[in-house]
Amino acid sequence: MTSVDDRPAAPPAGAPRRRVNPVLALLRNSWRQLTSMRTALILLFLLAIAAIPGSVLPQRGVNPEKVNQYFVDHPDLAPRLDQIGMFEVFGSVWFSAIYLLLFTSLVGCILPRARDHVRALRMRPPAAPKRLERLPQHAVLEAPAAADPEAIAAVLRRRRWRVTVRGNEVSAEKGYLKETGNLLFHVSLVAVLLGVALGSWYGWHGNRILVSGADNAFCNTRQQYAEASLGPRVDSADLPSFCLTLEKFEADYLPSGQASRYWATVKVDEPDGSERTAGFSVNSPLRLGSANVYLLGNGYAPILRYTDKYGRTQTSTAPFLRTGDQNGTEEGVALFPDANVDPKTGKRNPDQQVAFDGLYLPTAPDTAPFVSSQFPEERNPAVVLAAYRGNLGLDAGIPGSVYQLDKRQLGNGKLKQIGDKKLSLGETWKLDDGSTLEFVGTQPYITIAVRHAPGQTMMLVACVTLLLGLMGSLFGRRRRVWFRVTPPDGGSPTSGSSLVEAGGLPRTEHPGFAPEFAQLVAAVSDGERDDRRAREGDE
Template identity: 80%
Template sequence: MTTVEDRPASPPAEAPRRPNPLLALLRNSWRQLTSMRTALILLFLLAVAAIPGSVLPQRGVNPENVDRYFVEHPELAPQLDRIGAFEVFGSVWFSAIYLLLFTSLVGCILPRMRDHLRALRARPPAAPKRLDRLPQHTVLEAPAAADPAAIAAVLRRRRWRVQVRGNEVSAEKGYLKETGNLLFHTSLVAVLIGVALGSWYGWHGNKLLVAGAENAFCNTRQQYAEAKLGPRVDSADLPPFCLTLDGFDARFLPSGQPASYRATVTVDRPDGSDRRTADFAVNSPLRLGSANVYLLGHGYAPILKYTDRYGRSQTSTVPFLTSGDANLTSEGVAAFPDANVDPVTGRRDANQQVAFEGLYLPTAPDTAPFVSSRFPEERNPAVVLAAYRGNLGLDAGIPGSVYQLDQRQVTSGKLTQVGDKKLAPGETWTLDDGSKLEFLGTKRYITLSVRHDPGEKLMLGACVVLLVGLMGSLFGRRRRVWFRVTPPDSGSPTGGSSLVSAGGLPRTDHPGFAEEFAQLVAAVRDDGRPDRRAREGVE
């Protein structure tokens, strides 16, 4: 007899293995990131983060407006610039949301796409045992079609996926909804890829181009007022071409509203080959190989001739920037730092430099005050200028705007105002030291944005597919129907005829499913009538 002491000891139970906390954290974080809720939150955050890029001026689009914002908001602008509010779409925080959204969408789409492909390849499920418990159900009596193959043919003609199992017919429809959802989210990923391609391999630059062959512009980085190249783009990758503004046609309604803008330019290569003339407008860019030239704005450049006290003349064509009103009231400055050079010694007195700051009015009013134009077209052109003499501060090497005087020089007294006057074309102003300023007329100028975005075609196609997928996801409805043919029973009240039980189940809320189910049952019933072929022949 075996005692308890003689029994072999059982091996000790193994302690349950504790999961690695780091792996568990990573797994849970990945599940949260790739959930649809997180993707929607990130998409909402991306839309919210893009609001400052629409409200505030951006350096990549209009650097002049950014400079004006700094002048108008000297305390707020530096704080906004510190967080990248003037370069929203290239900021660190916007890029972080962007990358998280991209990762979340990819993590959401791939498992759903795999499951959707499996569902498309799978056969419709078998009929439940009790069709009468479904939301939609009915029983068809003779002369309804009693052949499962005939019922399947009716369903296939109405584009249902059908599976026949003995005396049962299973059918389903509405996979367009999930297909639309996948197309929509895949298109969002494609849009993000297109934006990334444009950011990495794209480039753009802004240029103010004054009419005349002497102001021709060639597509080099040094000639842009502001240029930004993607991290994968070098200056040598810019396509070679030159532009000369030959003319600009602007038409306005009697109210002053613009009717049309059209610029005429001469396009040639730096070596002088392939010279041609081209026109382009605001919504019709000029396409030069991989670069697109967009017309952003226009204005006037007064031609001022200054003769200093020694009789030496200098002529300057100075673009005046529009101040924002619809009548093209413009402001600018014409500087003559090399004025009043002593012809005997050849020395330049830095304290005898001259500049003129003021307004250009395409249609000046007949009486004072001369502070704004009455119409954007040149009907009564005039410049209203204030003359300054002294040290312009240009020799200090401190960067500054060419469209404004250095107010620090004015405040310190190194630059003083010596007069002001309104001039019409052809008029001359004699200053207190005997020097003269003559207003010769104006030239037109245009502001250009030259861009190359390799992802724009991908984004266009993705947006089209996105809309198609959105329509499918909104209007697609998953639903299933089943038909079961019951063999004839001699004791049944139908006299031995077959019975066809039908049931339908919508996978999602579908208010029109009851009507669709009734139409489908009616089609099956009509298909079983003896006079169907005769009726189809008449039709």
């Protein structure tokens, strides 16, 4: 042990103070500000505001077609929004910065609070103050049934109070659930952020239209998706290997046209070469290893058989997309870029390409106008098409949608409309050059989303724990009570009639503390042992 003489001497009164490194001071103050609860709340609020553009504006990772359409509709505003990452909000630098700062702030805020909370749990309740009458709750018991400190401690323990006996004093404390719930809430919030990060790094998803029939089978490769997004830690070779073939799609509708049931039956080809039949619906995804297949939508692909002027026949089974009305009206295009190939030369004339653009009506009305379906189920199927001949613009190498006609070719005169007609099932349309178009039938299709979200389970558990912690933080109340046994005439606590003084102090606002304190005093006064009344004081 160091003696008094061995202690370092205090600096002289006039000695200069050691200068603090300004860089270290700046870093220390910055860290304190970042890990404060106020900063965490501000960052959480900023993260919520930053997510609003991702919900309002179309995102490239979710719907690139709508992003392209936004550029067409807003040619001046869209490039400016694109420069600041408004079409890729959740992958932008500024969103990631807020995300990482919030994560760091929460971790820096939780760790010292968790350390202090564990330390408080291991500490004994504090000793009784000298003057209990100054506490918000105070009572004096004369000759109670539980007149010695150990008996009083037994009554409190049955009510789940943490109790410490110090001589003739009993200290008890309760309500640690509030701080425990508070810590659980913040730890769960960190777990939610980790789950989001895990899903962003190692997750992937892709969307695809799957038409019925063996010729339209889909295999899980990135090239076969209409739109796909892989996390930065995911490579194309990491995608699970399987193939899907739509065998049947069933839909039931109410008389109002609202769907009551969707069910898709697919054949699954496993990596080991085995085959099985599986079904899934909107709220019941198909689980294939680490991937889930979700049913997003459905429709029909009209089968159109075109015979050009040279007698060569081609068939198109192109999906028509829903327009958004409840009765299943669809619009799309059937392209025949290889039409009218001269049999003598074998060369294709790009100015003789043919396309048909228009609507598909599952239940067409009996009389004009034929602009919308009357019911989503196929009761009177028909197509309303406009025929075009000319250069479709497919050879220019410019990306475009396979579900819409390139209107730019119409504007520059390279593509011209040559007629329009409504075709019922099995009907044939003869065009001006002798070529024909026949409406053969339809094939159902479904829109599927294949997703792998590795952080989904973590986020679910974290959200449940977050709610539990929030309830504990809101409804838990920290409070303390003390009992002091005063022996008669300074004798021992067990001899004669003793006087018991009680005091109570709520650590936070607690309107129900006064009745609870009165119950404790009554229990000590009559020495009750009823477990039912003891449970009334539980958290």
